[in-house]
Each structure stands twice: as structure tokens, then as C-alpha cells.
Amino acid sequence: MSLDIKICGLSTPDAIDAAAAGGASHAGFIFFERSPRNVAPDAAAPLAARAKAAGVVTVAVTVDADDAMLDRIVRTVRPDMLQLHGSESPERVAAVRARHGLPVMKAFAISGRDDLKKLDAYRGVADRFLLDANPPKGSDLPGGNGVSFDWSLLASLDADTDYMLSGGLDAGNVGEALGIAGPPGIDVSSGVESAPGIKDAGLIEAFFLAVAEAREQRQTAALGV
Numbered sequence: 376m377s378l379d380i381k382i383c384g385l386s387t388p389d390a391i392d393a394a395a396a397g398g399a400s401h402a403g404f405i406f407f408e409r410s411p412r413n414v415a416p417d418a419a420a421p422l423a424a425r426a427k428a429a430g431v432v433t434v435a436v437t438v439d440a441d442d443a444m445l446d447r448i449v450r451t452v453r454p455d456m457l458q459l460h461g462s463e464s465p466e467r468v469a470a471v472r473a474r475h476g477l478p479v480m481k482a483f484a485i486s487g488r489d490d491l492k493k494l495d496a497y498r499g500v501a502d503r504f505l506l507d508a509n510p511p512k513g514s515d516l517p518g519g520n521g522v523s524f525d526w527s528l529l530a531s532l533d534a535d536t537d538y539m540l541s542g543g544l545d546a547g548n549v550g551e552a553l554g555i556a557g558p559p560g561i562d563v564s565s566g567v568e569s570a571p572g573i574k575d576a577g578l579i580e581a582f583f584l585a586v587a588e589a590r591e592q593r594q595t596a597a598l599g600v
């Protein structure tokens with residue numbers, strides 16, 4: 376089974392190259408001023424072009440952005456996908472998708488079974504889901520907090536739910552997350568940083584190695600070797 380891997384919060388050519396070299400399927404760019412990973416559209420444009428040239432799908436991450444901001448990002452950065460990481464309603468997701476003609480990944484904060492029910496109103500509207508942890512108390516950010524949630528909750532999701540498992544992943548725990556949830560995609564940001572907003576090529580490489588090892592172990596176990 377294939378596994379999509381999104382490295383989020385990229386802001387330098389070196390980090391793009393490390394993500395692409397490791398085999399990232401998606402590269403995320405944050406357009407949210409309070410984030411240490413925030414990039415201006417003009418600065419993100421050449422980075423996104425670099426990721427695209429390496430065959431990586433580019434994702435523009437926004438939080439309750441209005442049409443003017445999304446217009447500017449789409450016009451300048453030309454992302455392949457939009458990630459809506461705020462409290463966007465199903466109607467807003469549909470409107471954004473129609474206005475820009477781009478697939479939309481809708482993010483949800485998960486801390487209990489009830490949170491997963493919220494996805495239902497977005498089925499057939501959002502192209503994909505990103506399931507993240509609830510921000511810790513006092514956090515200024517809806518994402519990128521480096522905290523995880525109970526991955527076993529995902530066992531109750533419909534098998535055909537297309538999502539990325541996100542929140543607090545790193546090289547040390549991604550194998551366990553894959554084993555418990557078996558997601559179609561994963562997403563990481565803080566877990567491959569040496570400091571908030573500073574991606575580390577060594578940590579990115581270690582993350583991909585940990586994913587490869589875990590997948591190999593699962594395959595071996597499945598074959599009963």
C-alpha cells in the first residue's frame with residue numbers, strides 16, 4: 376500500500392531538497408503570520424517551484440483565509456493543493472474549491488471519537504482530511520504544535536477515508552503511529568526541526584528512514600517471514 380508523506384512548514388531551498396531527496400510526496404507552506412514557519416507568497420513562489428520541479432505536490436496551508444488572501448497565494452505561489460486549517464465550514468470549503476479549481480485538504484483537531492464525526496459534513500466536499508492534535512492550552516497556533524493524539528481513535532474511521540495523520544510525529548514514534556493507524560498519508564513539521572521553524576536536513580532524513588524501516592517490518596510480518 377502506498378503512503379503519502381507531507382513535510383510541512385518548509386521555508387528554505389535546503390529543506391525542500393532534503394524533503395524531495397527523502398521521497399516526500401507533499402510539501403507544505405504556511406501562510407499564517409503568527410507561525411514561526413510563515414512565508415510570504417513572494418518568498419514561497421520559488422520554493423514551491425523547486426518542490427514541483429522535484430515532483431513534489433505543493434500545499435498552501437491557510438487558517439480561515441479570506442478570498443483576497445487566497446487569490447494572492449494561488450496567483451503567486453501556484454500551489455497544487457490548498458490546506459484549510461481553521462474553522463472553515465463545509466460551504467466555505469466548497470466555495471474555495473470551486474473558486475480556485477484546486478483540491479482541498481481540510482484539517483481537523485482530534486481529541487476524541489466525537490471529533491471524527493465532524494468529518495461527515497465534509498465528505499464529498501473536501502478532497503482529503505488532515506487529522507491533527509488539538510493545540511495545547513495557550514498555544515497561538517492551530518497546527519505545528521508538536522503534540523500527538525490517540526492514534527487508536529482512527530480505527531473507527533470508514534476504511535475509504537482519505538486522510539493524513541498529523542501531529543507530533545517524529546522519527547522516534549512514526550513507526551508506532553503507522554502500526555496503530557495504518558494511514559494513507561502522514562504529515563510532519565516540528566518533528567523534523569532543530570528549533571521552531573528551522574527544518575533540519577538530518578532530522579528529515581531520519582524521519583524517512585524510520586518510515587522505511589517501519590514499513591519494511593510490517594511487510595516482513597505480513598509475509599510471515
Ligand SMILES: O=C(O)c1ccccc1NCC(=O)[C@H](O)[C@H](O)COP(=O)(O)O
Nearest residue numbers: 383410518519520521542543563564565
Ligand atoms: O505549522 C504551523 O506553524 C501551522 C500554523 C498554522 C496552521 C497550521 C500549521 N501547520 C499545519 C500542518 O500541517 C502541520 O504539519 C501539522 O499541524 C503538524 O505539526 P507538528 O505537530 O508540528 O508535526
